[in-house]
Amino acid sequence: MTDQHPEQLNPDGPDLGDPTLGVPGPPEELPANDADQDEPTAVNDYEAHP
Amino acid sequence: MSAQVFEIRYLNGRKINWEKPPPVTKRVMWTKRDQSGRKVTGSLRTICHLDRLNRLCRRKYGVDLVVIQPPFNTTVKASAGTHDFDCCLDLFIPGVPWWEQQRFFRANGFACWYRHLPLFGNHIHGFTLPPREGKSISDDFKVHGFKVGIYVDGGYSLDGHLITSSQIEDYYNHAFGLASQHTPNSDKSWFPKNIEATIFDLDAYIKNRAREQRDKEAA
Numbered sequence: 249m250t251d252q253h254p255e256q257l258n259p260d261g262p263d264l265g266d267p268t269l270g271v272p273g274p275p276e277e278l279p280a281n282d283a284d285q286d287e288p289t290a291v292n293d294y295e296a297h298p
Numbered sequence: 299m300s301a302q303v304f305e306i307r308y309l310n311g312r313k314i315n316w317e318k319p320p321p322v323t324k325r326v327m328w329t330k331r332d333q334s335g336r337k338v339t340g341s342l343r344t345i346c347h348l349d350r351l352n353r354l355c356r357r358k359y360g361v362d363l364v365v366i367q368p369p370f371n372t373t374v375k376a377s378a379g380t381h382d383f384d385c386c387l388d389l390f391i392p393g394v395p396w397w398e399q400q401r402f403f404r405a406n407g408f409a410c411w412y413r414h415l416p417l418f419g420n421h422i423h424g425f426t427l428p429p430r431e432g433k434s435i436s437d438d439f440k441v442h443g444f445k446v447g448i449y450v451d452g453g454y455s456l457d458g459h460l461i462t463s464s465q466i467e468d469y470y471n472h473a474f475g476l477a478s479q480h481t482p483n484s485d486k487s488w489f490p491k492n493i494e495a496t497i498f499d500l501d502a503y504i505k506n507r508a509r510e511q512r513d514k515e516a517a
Contacts, residue, residue: 269374269388269418269419270366270418270420270421271366271390271421272419274415275420276397278397282486282487282488283486283487283489285488
């Protein structure tokens with residue numbers, strides 16, 4: 249297995265400035281309690297919410 | 299909230315009869331275009347899941363999600379082939395904090411990561427999880443007949459075996475799905491306690507669309 253990676257990027261590459269790739273703005277910090285959040289949305293609640 | 303109703307249609311624009319839907323791997327389109335005005339196409343399963351996510355998104359946040367890069371798109375070099383085939387999307391929910399978006403999508407069967415600077419502009423990169431089956435996690439797309447970019451499943455669906463890193467394996471292992479970042483439990487952000495329980499239920503989705511169709515015809 250190689251260590252190549254998906255979305256492999258050259259940080260200096262031309263695609264970084266491609267506005268179609270993302271939304272401009274500074275990155276958001278990971279909230280300290282992110283991993284401890286409750287399930288944010290009921291899962292697979294099809295019949296209740298078609 | 300937008301009142302526009304988005305639909306899933308055949309590539310020629312014909313409506314789908316939900317009482318007799320096409321095969322799950324049939325390529326179809328969503329009537330909502332991506333951010334650049336391109337058609338959003340994918341297998342029936344992928345596009346139904348996308349529509350399902352949008353329905354949930356509207357209910358929870360009152361807005362429609364925005365597709366930045368759809369499946370079957372080969373024009374973005376930075377994506378390294380992950381979007382060349384089915385299942386993989388870059389998207390976002392306007393006005394919602396990024397980490398919350400990541401939790402929302404992960405909770406609803408969309409394996410994803412919040413990507414950001416310095417490597418990327420802000421977006422959510424991910425793919426619809428296939429049903430769990432087969433001898434390894436990475437072969438789940440192939441077992442069900444879905445073809446995805448080489449780094450999404452490590453090459454199983456394109457070459458028949460694992461030849462490189464696999465984002466779906468990284469996701470189940472709570473890793474980042476990036477170069478040299480495959481260490482299990484290295485991604486400390488939120489993951490569902492039971493990832494398999496979040497997998498999109500296509501049969502239930504189709505049943506609901508068929509019921510809507512019958513109601514509309516009866517009206």
